[in-house]
Amino acid sequence: MVSVAELLSDPAIEAYIVRLIGEEGVELIKRFPEEEEYSDEELAERTGINLNSVRHTLYSLYEKRLAEYRRLKNTETGWLTYLWHLRLDRIRDVIEEDIKYILENLEARLAYEERNDFYMCKHCGVIYTFTESASWNFECPNCEEMLEHFDNELLVAALKKRVKKIRESLGSA
């Protein structure tokens, strides 16, 4: 199985994991002994990371199927123990699922950028659509500065290219 260090050496995968579980979560998975399973308390003790933070990280990973647990019942006390192990080998599939879902957002934004003309207030830095700008006689509603045409051609071209790459990568071009 690919190691945590190897996965984190890919900047995109690292950025994804940081977004998901934060820097403290990354510390946990770096110190998580590979190929083994531990309870949350054992993990907190071994890694020196606060128990609440360990639990939060494990649940966040679990929601994305990047961590799993095995439940053990103590026959004498009836207490349940959850033994966790990582499934970071699934990370590429998980990122792919997210990208599939997010592609809709990017396509919606692209369509919006393509079908509208935009005007910007240089003073406030706010961008308005043609319809909004026309209703204010092309004066900024905040500072009354004249609005200027905002050329979004480069934004559209760059976004279009990325959407195309994603579609190709997902095999739905």
Add this chain to the structure above:
Amino acid sequence: MTEQEEEALHIIQTHRQGILQSELWKELNIDSRKCSRIVKRLLDAGLIERIEYRSDGIRTYLLRAKTRAIDPSLILAGGEILPCIGCERECVPEECSLLLDWMYQLVLEEYQG
């Protein structure tokens, strides 16, 4: 890639379980010989795979698009991660300023590299 090859690839990709070659040429509205040539070019380009298949004793092929592992770097622009990842805000992609910032990063990446 010709228009017909693109169309054929698209049809194959939309059938996730694969499509029989004998069905493909009917969908493309071309004859089987022409379809074979298109399939050969897609095979040579490594875009599809072909599995021998018998349908009512007649030999044909099941064609499937090759799935490539996604390139995770598609979520990055200029080192910045796509803001939609893990976002819990109410989603209005048309007006999202975080997405606009990321799009600027895309433009910069485009012109720097």
